[in-house]
Amino acid sequence: MTLAVTKPVRAVGGFFAMSLDTFVLIFKPPLAWREYLLQSWFVARVSMLPALMMTLPYSVILTFIFNILLTEIGAGDFSGTGAAIGTVNQIAPIVTVLVVAGAGSTAMCADLGARTIREELDAMRVLGINPIQRLVVPRVLAATTIALALESAVTVVGLVGAFFFTVYIQHVSAGAFVTAVGIQFTVS
């Protein structure tokens, strides 16, 4: 019984301990930059297409549902605002995280898990190499960097998709849409 109770608690504790280790080791040279580049390329390669394919439907559907409401209250010209708020504030971050987690991180998990099972990590420890510094830190940094880049791509694609959907299918004036998007992001 005590084991059943303490097991989840221990898992949480172990997670925090490893996160702390990783965070400290990020600032400690040497950085495994070759691994970092390889992993960045890998994450970018596997997440680009799914991220774009996921953003388009979600931003289109959000714009669609928002436009129904706006048209109903006679404010179709503001549909750009809805698209901007929805895509930039909500959809782009969520999609980026989901895809980086779903596409990149699962593969990393499988990779590291397989290495643990084959006792490669233990072998590294025996050789005096810290597997967290050599393997985990570059992966965390790579996922973070690519998420940043992906987020901008996803935002642009989402807005462009919403533009075409709104203008050509829901017949809102293109100028009104662009102006509304612009107003939303004007730094005041």
Add this chain to the structure above:
Amino acid sequence: MTHSVASALHPRLGRAFESVAHEWNRVGSQMRFYSTTLGSIPDAVINYRTEMLRLIAQMGLGVAALAMIGGTVVIVGFLTMTTGALVAVQGYNQLASVGIEALTGFASSYFNVRLIVPGTASVALSATIGAGATAQMGAMRINEEIDALEVIGIRSVSYLASTRVVAGIVVVIPLYCVAIMMAFLASRAGTTAIYGQGSGVYDHYFNTFLSPRDLIWSFLQVVAITVVVMLVHTYYGYTASGGPAGVGEAVGRAVRTSMVVAAVEIVMITLAVYGQSGNFHLAG
């Protein structure tokens, strides 16, 4: 003794064609798997009832230590709770900027039902029961348990895949209720408790604009998403290869594919159901 092998004519063209053909065949084999799975659902319901009940119990509440902290119900409830609270935050603030924050209740009954709960549920389903199914079936494939099943005369597709699809559909019914209740409650709590709107105002607009027809469509949407998610995930689990790491990669591919497919499906169903006019009347 040396023979010179004649080189193939247009090797690059041939390779390109082969890769296209390979992709095309993969789509075909996927389609065949899906139709077999769907076709053997009656078989699974009649002959493999025990396995199906076991899977339903496992998917719904989780087993052992997992049940305490993270059965699927808990995860989905928590996810929709956060997205529901998001409606309160975004809806209240954006509506307040044009002076109609009284309509936050309407935003909750409109966006939660039509977009947020199906979207969140699709992600949650593919990450929990879907990924679980891929991992289980992938491990069975790697350990040659699926071949063993075939050898002892059990139809592996209907025993493993069809039962999981049915179990997913059964599990998603209460799951949807939990999800939508959590979303509504979180939106209400966020608006009334945190932003201090009168609960009467919120409830009035919420009840006025909550349409039972939309709720039923939203529910059917989630069921359709579940079917597709479970099909995709069982396919990738069934065809996993390459050792333990291969199972992990199969899970990644399955999650990726099913999230994209679910997103497209939500768009298609929403456009089909609500149409271009939106089937919505603010003024009654």
